[in-house]
Amino acid sequence: xxxxxxxxxxxxxxxxxxxxxxxxxxxxxxxxxxxxxxxxxxxxxxxxxxxxxxxxxxxxxxxxxxxxxxxxxxxxx
Amino acid sequence: xxxxxxxxxxxxxxxxxxxxxxxxxxxxxxxxxxxxxxxxxxxxxxxxxxxxxxxxxxxxxxxxxxxxxxxxxxxxxxxxxxxxxxxxxxxxxxxxxxxxxxxxxxxxxxxxxxxxxxxxxxxxxxxxxxxxxxxxxxxxxxxxxxxxxxxxxxxxxxxxxxxxxxxxxxxxxxxxxxxxxxxxxxxxxxxxxxxxxxxxxxxxxxxxxxxxxxxxxxxxxxxxxxxxxxxxxxxxxxxxxxxxxxxxxxxxxxxxxxxxxxxxxxxxxxxxxxxxxxxxxxxxxxxxxxxxxxxxxxxxxxxxxxxxxxxxxxxxxxxxxxxxxxxxxxxxxxxxxxxxxxxxxxxxxxxxxxxxxxxxxxxxxxxxxxxxxxxxxxxxxxxxxxxxxxxxxxxxxxxxxxxxxxxxxxxxxxxxxxxxxxxxxxxxxxxxxxxxxxxxxxxxxxxxxxxxx
Numbered sequence: 001x002x003x004x005x006x007x008x009x010x011x012x013x014x015x016x017x018x019x020x021x022x023x024x025x026x027x028x029x030x031x032x033x034x035x036x037x038x039x040x041x042x043x044x045x046x047x048x049x050x051x052x053x054x055x056x057x058x059x060x061x062x063x064x065x066x067x068x069x070x071x072x073x074x075x076x077x
Numbered sequence: 078x079x080x081x082x083x084x085x086x087x088x089x090x091x092x093x094x095x096x097x098x099x100x101x102x103x104x105x106x107x108x109x110x111x112x113x114x115x116x117x118x119x120x121x122x123x124x125x126x127x128x129x130x131x132x133x134x135x136x137x138x139x140x141x142x143x144x145x146x147x148x149x150x151x152x153x154x155x156x157x158x159x160x161x162x163x164x165x166x167x168x169x170x171x172x173x174x175x176x177x178x179x180x181x182x183x184x185x186x187x188x189x190x191x192x193x194x195x196x197x198x199x200x201x202x203x204x205x206x207x208x209x210x211x212x213x214x215x216x217x218x219x220x221x222x223x224x225x226x227x228x229x230x231x232x233x234x235x236x237x238x239x240x241x242x243x244x245x246x247x248x249x250x251x252x253x254x255x256x257x258x259x260x261x262x263x264x265x266x267x268x269x270x271x272x273x274x275x276x277x278x279x280x281x282x283x284x285x286x287x288x289x290x291x292x293x294x295x296x297x298x299x300x301x302x303x304x305x306x307x308x309x310x311x312x313x314x315x316x317x318x319x320x321x322x323x324x325x326x327x328x329x330x331x332x333x334x335x336x337x338x339x340x341x342x343x344x345x346x347x348x349x350x351x352x353x354x355x356x357x358x359x360x361x362x363x364x365x366x367x368x369x370x371x372x373x374x375x376x377x378x379x380x381x382x383x384x385x386x387x388x389x390x391x392x393x394x395x396x397x398x399x400x401x402x403x404x405x406x407x408x409x410x411x412x413x414x415x416x417x418x419x420x421x422x423x424x425x426x427x428x429x430x431x432x433x434x435x436x437x438x439x440x441x442x443x444x445x446x447x448x449x450x451x452x453x454x455x456x457x458x459x460x461x462x463x464x465x466x467x468x469x470x471x472x473x474x475x476x477x478x479x480x481x482x483x484x485x486x487x488x489x490x491x492x493x494x495x496x497x498x499x500x501x502x503x504x505x506x507x508x509x510x511x512x513x514x515x516x517x518x519x520x521x522x523x524x525x526x527x528x529x530x
Contacts, residue, residue: 009415009417013415016415017411022408022411024404024408025408025411025412028408028409028411028412029412029415032380032412032415032416035376035377035380035381036377036381036416036417036420038374038376038377039374039377039378039380039381039420039423039424039427040420040423042371042374042427044423044426044427044430045426047371047427047430048426048429048430048433051430051433
C-alpha cells in the first residue's frame with residue numbers, strides 16, 4: 001500500500017474521531033500513521049525469506065502457480 | 078545482617094524462618110509497618126491485606142512449630158501486582174472499570190506461591206491495565222519513586238518495584254508486556270525477570286496483549302528471582318535449597334548489541350553500563366559485538382502487534398463505560414481500534430524476523446547485555462525528556478530497550494547496576510536463549526556481584 005492510502009486512512013480516521021467527540025485522539029492517529037509508514041518501509045516478507053529457518057511451517061506461504069508473475073512492491077496485491 | 082530483617086533477601090531469611098529463629102508474623106508485621114508509614118506518600122499499594130496477612134503468617138508459624146516447612150518461601154511476605162487474581166480479593170487493574178470485582182479464585186501462579194508458603198501482604202498499584210510505563214495513569218494515584226518522589230518508579234509494575242525497595246514486601250510478582258517488570262526494576266533498583274514467553278501460566282491475570290504478556294518476579298537478588306520463577310513454574314526443584322547458583326564470571330561470553338541500542342542513551346546511563354562491562358571484563362568475562370539487523374523496526378512492530386490485542390480485550394468496556402478509564406489509557410485503547418488488520422499481520426511476520434535476528438545474535442554467547450532503560454527515572458507526568466540535548470518521548474524511551482524481547486519471547490532480566498550522581502538507579506539487562514530461562518539466571522547470578530555497585 002502506498003503512502004497516499006495511509007493519508008486517506010488517516011483523514012478518514014480523524015474524521016471519525018471528530019464525529020465521536022474524540023479530537024484528542026487525532027495526534028495519536030497521526031503518530032500511528034507514522035508508525036505504519038515505518039512498519040511498511042521494511043519488506044518483512046522478503047526479510048523472512050532471507051532467514052528460512054525462521055519460517056514456522058504453519059505460516060510459511062506456499063508457492064502458488066503464477067507467483068513468478070506477481071506484482072512488485074507498491075502495486076496492488 | 079545490619080539492615081532490618083525485612084530488607085533482606087529470601088535467600089537470607091529462609092533459613093531463619095525454617096529454623097524457627099524468625100517468626101513469619103514478625104516479618105509480616107515489619108512489612109505492614111513500612112506500608113503504614115510510607116504508602117500514603119508512595120502509593121505502592123491498592124489493597125493492603127493487614128489482618129489477613131497476619132492470619133496467614135500465624136498459620137505458617139504454627140506449621141513451623143509443628144516441624145513442617147514448605148520450603149524457602151515458607152512465611153515470606155510478598156505482594157502481587159493488582160492484575161493478578163488472589164481469591165476473595167479485588168483485582169482492580171488500577172481502574173475504575175473494575176470497581177466491584179472480587180476474584181473468585183487464585184491465578185495459577187498465586188496458587189503455586191500460596192502452596193509454597195508465601196504470605197500475601199497486598200495488591201500493588203500499576204499503570205491502569207498495565208497500559209503504560211510510568212504508573213501515573215491509575216485510578217489510585219500516581220506511584221512515586223522512593224529514590225526521588227518527584228519521579229516515576231517506571232511501570233507498569235511500579236508499585237511492585239517500590240514495595241520491594243522499601244521493605245513493604247520481600248518480593249513481588251509483576252507482569253511484562255513491553256518491559257513492565259524490567260522497566261520499574263531498573264528505575265527503582267530491583268532485580269526483575271521476564272521468563273521465556275508462555276513458560277509461566279497467565280490464567281487468572283488480566284491480559285494486556287496476550288501474545289506478549291509474561292508474568293515474573295521482582296526481587297532483591299537473582300537468587301530470589303530464580304526461586305520465585307521455579308515456584309511459579311510449578312517445578313519440584315523449587316524445593317531444592319540452596320539453589321545451585323554460582324558460576325564464575327570468568328569464561329562468560331556476552332554479546333553486546335550496539336547499533337540502535339546505544340544510539341540514544343543518557344550520558345550517565347551510558348557511563349554506568351560501560352563501567353559494568355569493565356568490571357565484568359576484569360572478572361574474566363569476554364565481550365563480543367553482535368548485531369540485530371532489524372532492531373530499528375522494533376517500535377512500529379510492537380505498536381502494530383500489541384494495540385489490536387489490547388483494544389479487542391477492552392472493546393466491550395470501552396464502548397459501555399469509556400469515562401471510567403483514565404484519559405490517556407482510553408485514548409490508546411481507542412487508537413488500536415483504527416489499526417488495519419493488514420498491518421497487524423505484517424507485524425506478526427516482522428516478529429519472526431526479529432526472533433531469528435536475536436537467535437543469531439545469541440549464537441555463541443551466554444547472553445546479550447545492554448542497558449534496561451536508556452534514561453534514569455523520568456519526572457512524574459513528563460511527556461518528553463532531554464537525552465543528550467534532544468527531546469525524546471518518555472514512552473518511547475521507556476520501552477526502547479525492552480519491548481523487542483516481548484516481541485521475540487526471549488527471557489530477559491534486569492539487575493541493578495549503580496546509580497546516577499543524583500542517586501537514580503540504572504539497570505543492566507541480560508537476554509538469554511528462548512526456553513533456557515535458567516541458563517539466563519545462571520549467567521545473571523554470575524554477573525550480579527560485578528555490576529551491582
